[in-house]
Amino acid sequence: MFNQPPAIQFELPGWIGAYTQGISPMQAVNDRMSFVIEASRRNVSEQTGGPFAAAIFERDSGKLVSLGVNLVMTERLSILHAEMVAFSLAQRKLNTYDLGADCLLVHELVTSTEPCAMCFGAICWSGVRRLVIGARDEDARAIGFDEGPKMAERWIELQQRGIDVVHDIQREKAAAVLSEYLLAGGGIYNSRQRKLE
């Protein structure tokens, strides 16, 4: 007989509450990225998921709206990349599927590593108007993560949708977390790539 869950729930790791408690608005983009990179490192050390974190900020005030981390292996859901988690948390909080709605302040996504092919598409639907990136695509690929099929013109595509992109913010610090994860024996979970090897 056919059956499927009537609902899907996923939980954020418990440490995020303490990590974000009393956090102040961060004026500098560098500070926002440091906060996100430290969350990616924490997600590894707490063993709550892959070495990736992403946050939604109010672009102009630097106020934190949501912090997501990679939960693919812990929640056993392939869509739960850090960016997807951050979008969902922010959208629930603001009660809208569009973080770019006219009645809202402008939002940005700050992500520890360049978004994969899925998250790249998701950015277009999220409503964020700026994307701030730490480690590069090739840094993730270097430790064995498949970033998926990406178009060369992807930054132009975002720009044409009114989404600014800022690259290489603390790239080395962000990439260091990826290397640490690999050295610690963290799971590289992109099954399609593995099958082809």
Add this chain to the structure above:
Amino acid sequence: MFNQPPAIQFELPGWIGAYTQGISPMQAVNDRMSFVIEASRRNVSEQTGGPFAAAIFERDSGKLVSLGVNLVMTERLSILHAEMVAFSLAQRKLNTYDLGADCLLVHELVTSTEPCAMCFGAICWSGVRRLVIGARDEDARAIGFDEGPKMAERWIELQQRGIDVVHDIQREKAAAVLSEYLLAGGGIYNSRQRKLE
């Protein structure tokens, strides 16, 4: 003070239970697609979301594993395209983030409309080994949905990852649901495209 939800939950529409009750394995791909297209129509008539549905089947037996529908507006989460819902339901049911794990039967995604840029990437991480498509990209764009930035070589990219693609299965029937949705005044919700107009 910063706070965000400790968990995210989304619910499937109540009509899905009755719609899938007592469903038998479907040998023919056409039957699988008819089932999915009817779900997309039902999602509109029940006013539970956008005109899109997607299902995971065991490729060889035709047994239904999960049925997802578009829940973007109802759940106010931009990532909840039908394909993402179908992946999540199937992965929860099988307790794995990889529907292509060696210990499992082969799975496929049957979707009423060609996946958008986000869902295209998500397919690579889902573990499905076949993608069966009804309406084309241009059918969705024709009613105003932005499908996002897509690469011309996207089918080759999937093939290289061991994912077969089957096109135009009942395309006209699937596209008819999109037109009906537009005529009925359904919301076209891709905010980025709208802003640029």
